[in-house]
Amino acid sequence: MKKRMAALAMAGCMAFSMIACGQAGAEVTAQPQNEEAAAEEESVPAAEELTAGESSEEQSAADQSNAGDEETALSGKVTVYMPSPAGLADKIAEAFTAKTGVEVEQFQGTTGEILARLEAEASNPVADVVILASWSDGLSMKETGQLMSYAPAEADNIVDGWIDEDSMLFGYSASAVGVIYNTAIYPEVSADWEELADSRYKDDIAIPDGEKSGSCKDFLAGFVTGVENGQDILRSWADNGLTVPGANSAALEAVTTGEKGILIAGVDYNAYSSIDKGEPIAMYYPATGTVVNPRPAMIMNTSPNVENAKAFVDFLFSDEAQALVVDAYLLPGRSDIKSDKRPNLEEIPQIPTDWNLMLNEAMDTAAELNKLCQ
Numbered sequence: 001m002k003k004r005m006a007a008l009a010m011a012g013c014m015a016f017s018m019i020a021c022g023q024a025g026a027e028v029t030a031q032p033q034n035e036e037a038a039a040e041e042e043s044v045p046a047a048e049e050l051t052a053g054e055s056s057e058e059q060s061a062a063d064q065s066n067a068g069d070e071e072t073a074l075s076g077k078v079t080v081y082m083p084s085p086a087g088l089a090d091k092i093a094e095a096f097t098a099k100t101g102v103e104v105e106q107f108q109g110t111t112g113e114i115l116a117r118l119e120a121e122a123s124n125p126v127a128d129v130v131i132l133a134s135w136s137d138g139l140s141m142k143e144t145g146q147l148m149s150y151a152p153a154e155a156d157n158i159v160d161g162w163i164d165e166d167s168m169l170f171g172y173s174a175s176a177v178g179v180i181y182n183t184a185i186y187p188e189v190s191a192d193w194e195e196l197a198d199s200r201y202k203d204d205i206a207i208p209d210g211e212k213s214g215s216c217k218d219f220l221a222g223f224v225t226g227v228e229n230g231q232d233i234l235r236s237w238a239d240n241g242l243t244v245p246g247a248n249s250a251a252l253e254a255v256t257t258g259e260k261g262i263l264i265a266g267v268d269y270n271a272y273s274s275i276d277k278g279e280p281i282a283m284y285y286p287a288t289g290t291v292v293n294p295r296p297a298m299i300m301n302t303s304p305n306v307e308n309a310k311a312f313v314d315f316l317f318s319d320e321a322q323a324l325v326v327d328a329y330l331l332p333g334r335s336d337i338k339s340d341k342r343p344n345l346e347e348i349p350q351i352p353t354d355w356n357l358m359l360n361e362a363m364d365t366a367a368e369l370n371k372l373c374q
Contacts, residue, residue, distance in 0.1 A: 075101060076103070077102060077104070078102055078305050078309055080105070080127070080129045080312065081129070081130045083108070083109065088327075089106055095315075096311075096321075099315065100315075110212050111134045111137055113212075115132075115137060125300060125302035128299065129299055131172070131295060131296065133175065133213070134214025136217070136362045137214055137362075138164075147169070148168065150170075151167055152314055153317055154318070154334060155167075157334045159171060159174075162333060168299075172297045172316040172322075173330040175215055175267050175268055175292075176293065176348050177216065177265040178266060178283050179263070179283065179284055179285075181262045181282055181283075182256070182260075182262075183280045183281060188282075189282075193233055193286050199240070201261070202240055202241050203241030205264055206254050206260040206264065207237070207244055209245075209366075216265045217365075218358065221365050222291035222353045223291070225353075234365075234368075244369075245260070249270070268285075268329070269329035269330050285349055289349040290348065290351060291350070292348060292350055297313050299313060322334055
């Protein structure tokens with residue numbers, strides 16, 4: 001009997017244990033189901049957090065890159081060859097250095113002097129940026145493979161036609177030539193180009209040396225290619241006693257001092273500056289028209305300081321530099337900027353110009369006229 005009771009008791013215990021274990025098993029089975037549901041419910045926020053994390057990382061990388069760009073300041077120097085006016089070159093250099101910290105080493109001279117220096121340095125290039133007073137000479141440098149292509153800042157605002165099709169020449173300013181006369185000798189002159197061969201001006205007319213002055217050289221090329229009887233008019237000037245005192249400054253001085261009464265193809269910014277200084281001269285553009293000559297800034301493909309060269313070209317079209325251009329009596333290179341010191345581009349009568357055609361005529365025409373005037 002005792003054994004039977006013990007057996008029954010043991011069986012009861014085992015049954016109770018199995019029930020208890022079954023309930024526990026049910027609870028264990030339910031728990032993973034709840035965790036999976038919770039995981040599914042959290043899966044979207046988790047993915048969103050991952051995406052946000054990646055975006056944050058990408059944004060952080062972009063921010064670091066931008067910060068790097070800002071922190072990568074320009075340094076060192078840039079070597080610039082630039083024609084007159086000397087005061088403008090100095091002011092642009094000073095302003096560029098103040099803005100960037102880059103020192104500007106300059107060579108200033110006429111277009112002819114700059115080209116001669118480049119030729120002398122051909123085996124050991126020094127210049128980063130070259131600026132000339134002759135668009136045709138810039139095209140010649142392009143033809144011989146000396147220039148680098150670049151898309152300058154403010155390109156959309158640059159005067160139409162003052163960037164070449166390969167983006168190598170950038171007309172940051174311009175000048176035109178006209179007739180400058182001494183008002184003490186001739187109170188008023190309005191003669192057209194061919195009328196300057198009249199006997200009343202015999203032996204009293206001068207012209208800058210086109211082999212030294214880029215502005216005059218391009219005018220002569222434009223004149224013989226854009227005016228039907230241009231070549232004949234040049235000869236008539238020579239027959240009327242035309243003289244060649246020198247480059248632009250020397251030629252202007254001949255008129256301001258009264259040595260000559262009239263300067264043909266005198267560069268306009270020099271005249272306007274002299275007039276404001278009280279010199280007894282006046283200037284006009286003949287009715288037939290003249291040549292407006294963009295002054296090309298160009299990056300040499302042998303530039304030792306390319307990034308600084310690009311920054312300098314960009315600076316030339318900045319508001320600050322263009323204001324300096326206006327102050328120097330030059331035409332600004334940006335169409336959205338106007339001068340209050342001189343006639344603007346749209347006020348100047350122009351000869352139709354074909355620069356590619358002029359390129360082939362420029363040097364020969366200048367040399368021929370010099371021979372005629374000897």
